[in-house]
Amino acid sequence: MARRALITGITGQDGSYLAEDLLDQGYDVWGLVRGQANPRVSRVRKLLQDVQLVRGDLLDQGSLISAVERVQPDEVYNLGAISFVPMSWEQAELTAEVTGMGVLRMLEAIRVCSGITASRSSGSGQIRFYQASSSEMFGQVRETPQNERTPFHPRSPYGVAKAYGHFLTQNYRESYGMFAVSGILFNHESPRRGAEFVTRKVTLGVARIKLGLASELRLGNLEARRDWGYAGDYVKAMRLMLHAETPEDYVIGTGHTQSVRELVAAAFEAAGLDWEQYVVGDQALHRPAEVDLLCADPKKARVQLGWEPTVAFEELVAMMVESDLRLLSAGIDLEQDSSWP
Ligand code: NAP
Numbered sequence: 001m002a003r004r005a006l007i008t009g010i011t012g013q014d015g016s017y018l019a020e021d022l023l024d025q026g027y028d029v030w031g032l033v034r035g036q037a038n039p040r041v042s043r044v045r046k047l048l049q050d051v052q053l054v055r056g057d058l059l060d061q062g063s064l065i066s067a068v069e070r071v072q073p074d075e076v077y078n079l080g081a082i083s084f085v086p087m088s089w090e091q092a093e094l095t096a097e098v099t100g101m102g103v104l105r106m107l108e109a110i111r112v113c114s115g116i117t118a119s120r121s122s123g124s125g126q127i128r129f130y131q132a133s134s135s136e137m138f139g140q141v142r143e144t145p146q147n148e149r150t151p152f153h154p155r156s157p158y159g160v161a162k163a164y165g166h167f168l169t170q171n172y173r174e175s176y177g178m179f180a181v182s183g184i185l186f187n188h189e190s191p192r193r194g195a196e197f198v199t200r201k202v203t204l205g206v207a208r209i210k211l212g213l214a215s216e217l218r219l220g221n222l223e224a225r226r227d228w229g230y231a232g233d234y235v236k237a238m239r240l241m242l243h244a245e246t247p248e249d250y251v252i253g254t255g256h257t258q259s260v261r262e263l264v265a266a267a268f269e270a271a272g273l274d275w276e277q278y279v280v281g282d283q284a285l286h287r288p289a290e291v292d293l294l295c296a297d298p299k300k301a302r303v304q305l306g307w308e309p310t311v312a313f314e315e316l317v318a319m320m321v322e323s324d325l326r327l328l329s330a331g332i333d334l335e336q337d338s339s340w341p
């Protein structure tokens with residue numbers, strides 16, 4: 001019988017790529033969707049017609065128990081979160097509830113539905129659980145590159161909430177013998193990236209300027225450095241982690257780092273433009289506390305999972321610029337139609 005996966009965050013970037021990957025692998029894929037009329041569900045229905053949907057919300061324990069009971073998954077991928085770092089300062093409590101406590105609720109739903117208690121630990125046939133941890137947990141980094149043993153020093157309410165979810169996942173593994181793992185993923189991008197994140201903001205900005213739809217692009221801190229990879233590669237690592245013999249946490253990234261300035265230069269160059277003529281610095285876009293430098297050491301994933309990134313930084317940026325040029329040239333208005341390319 002086909003393995004069955006339940007994905008929270010199915011309407012997000014990673015949910016879409018993971019669903020495609022799991023469908024390719026012959027899985028029955030279910031996606032958790034929230035809200036009475038969530039406009040982003042239509043893009044799941046358009047692109048991922050073989051995904052079945054179940055209603056639920058990471059803020060609502062009962063709904064998660066019902067979803068797990070209905071779907072009877074072999075694997076749960078918890079990708080749902082408030083994931084935009086600046087929003088976590090504006091709505092810190094909501095971020096803690098969704099991004100942090102949401103992990104507790106999902107783990108509890110699995111524990112309760114599997115009949116696991118302190119004296120009756122998880123056995124074979126157990127539900128395997130993946131938690132979307134983040135390199136934001138490293139924050140003000142203690143060493144470079146960052147690996148699975150690097151201490152955390154989160155710099156945003158989002159990073160703090162992710163650290164809670166990370167430690168809780170470890171704790172359920174240790175307390176109940178659950179197959180529960182965290183992928184500590186560094187930034188990963190794609191043509192389906194949300195428009196609020198810097199890569200997509202830049203590639204959409206470049207496309208608008210190239211097509212005469214805008215004359216400038218306002219940005220915050222150009223000096224921050226990130227390890228940027230391709231989302232399509234990273235979701236494969238999630239599946240590999242749940243197929244490993246033992247439940248362990250892994251760092252997933254490229255091992256290279258670029259500044260926002262280098263990202264901007266590469267994106268404008270991909271469209272034949274000189275960035276310095278268009279980019280305007282905006283102090284209001286700087287963060288209360290910044291993560292200055294992220295760079296992964298993905299050796300453990302390479303050796304133990306056989307995972308490697310396949311898309312280099314310049315290729316990724318060019319892919320996103322081309323996609324946004326195509327989208328905007330076709331007259332698609334992102335405010336009206338957020339379908340995935
Ligand atoms: P994304 O595009 O922002 O998607 C976030 C998803 O969370 C959406 O599907 C959203 O659904 C869902 N969600 C929000 N609130 C929810 C709630 N109360 N209950 C259930 N679902 C809820 O994020 P992404 O880039 O795909 O990232 C996936 C996960 O990986 C996130 O947990 C993120 O924090 C983490 N992560 C991402 C990166 C990266 O670089 N992309 C790196 C490390 C970790 P709605 O449509 O209902 O809003």
Ligand code: GDD
Nearest residue numbers: 083085134135136186187196197198199219220221224285
């Ligand atoms: N979003 C944004 N907008 N970022 C800007 C801008 C701007 O106008 N100008 C400069 N930046 C800088 C930010 O200050 C940050 O240093 C960097 O660009 C990257 O910002 P984002 O793309 O918003 O991503 P992030 O690194 O904060 O968080 C992403 O990666 C994390 C993993 O490290 C998100 O996907 C998180 O959910 C994820 O956990």
